[in-house]
Amino acid sequence: MADEIELLCKKIFNNYLDEKQISVKQWRDLSKENLDPPDYTVIVNNKTYAVEVTQFEVKYESASGEEINDLTYIYSMKKFVRKVCIEAKDLNILNGTYVVTFFNPISNFSKKSNDIKEQFLKYIENTKNESKSNSLILKENNFKICKIAKAHNKSNKIEPGFIYPCKWLNSPKHLNEITSMLKNVLLTKKKKLKKQCINEPKILLIYNSYPLGNKRIYQQLVNREEIKEIINYFYSIFIIESCEEDEGYFIYSENSNW
Known part of the structure; x- marks a missing residue:
């Protein structure tokens, strides 16, 4: 059964699409059937997508x-x-x-x-x-x-x-740290999903628990070569902010209307 983070990410992603007046229906929780990954499937504009939920790990x-x-x-x-x-x-x-x-x-x-x-x-x-x-x-x-x-x-x-460690948000060191964090999440999920031979386009929902990462930084990082090499495996990548329960945004999508 989906955990609290998965349910929250699903809710915010669904609300985001609703606000864009994009047709969303038939969410299926695959964890209830022990079929995950992915965590869910969903039909958007009459097309089925595989939806996987994850979160950043920061130590x-x-x-x-x-x-x-x-x-x-x-x-x-x-x-x-x-x-x-x-x-x-x-x-x-x-x-x-x-x-x-x-x-x-x-x-x-x-x-x-x-x-x-x-x-x-x-x-x-x-x-x-x-x-x-x-x-x-x-x-x-x-x-x-x-x-x-x-x-x-x-x-x-x-x-x-x-109170979190003080860092210059735009310093090369900090951007490299966040790039590594994002890359690890993408590689881990890509490897996990590829094992299941999933044919549907894949949407990755990432719960952003890292307080020093923000929309501008994440959208900037997707243009880095080491991220570009992985990101095309996914149809869309959507970030959910842990500090604001109503906020979510795409950092990448093949669909420009989303």
């Missing part, structure tokens, strides 16, 4: 040098913040809005999470009667890993936030 380095997958990292930290929020409400100490900011992935987080949670709860209790407060910053190996701050008293909640 960050923790303060101790450990490599951590970005999606695992973000999901775990959001889950942790929800847990802190629930416990603060149960203890009746949450009075106002707090923001927890993560600067760097935390190595061996499962072993450290309880200590971090207790420090956060103590801070929340100590500041519950204040309208705003200075932040509590936690460090590992002299690197800031996270902080908590009280923002205001308007509502009782705790919001997570993430």
Whole structure:
């Protein structure tokens, strides 16, 4: 059965075509029938397409040098913040809005999470009667890993936030890194789909979890020779932005009307 990311990508792609008044019908979830890849087939303008969903894999380095997958990292930290929020409400100490900011992935987080949670709860209790407060910053190996701050008293909640490594978006180094990331996704999916001998034109939906990649950069990269060599295997490539659930765009398509 399709997972949450696959369903979201399908929804946004479908909405995009609907807005263009392009006829879309008969989505078929092949994972329900154990026939994937591809993840779906869909009929667009009376023609059947194979639709495969994927996402970029980005790894960050923790303060101790450990490599951590970005999606695992973000999901775990959001889950942790929800847990802190629930416990603060149960203890009746949450009075106002707090923001927890993560600067760097935390190595061996499962072993450290309880200590971090207790420090956060103590801070929340100590500041519950204040309208705003200075932040509590936690460090590992002299690197800031996270902080908590009280923002205001308007509502009782705790919001997570993430600060990513600073990079010059248009620097050759950064563009090469994103090119490599895109190339790996295309090669992996091409290899996987070719094994299945799929005859239908192939549409690749990519969930963009990488915060430093954007529409202008991705559309620029498809003109690079190492990407051109692979991209023609697909009929269309459509990117879904993880930060804005209503945004999606083509970076490549054989159909200029899409």
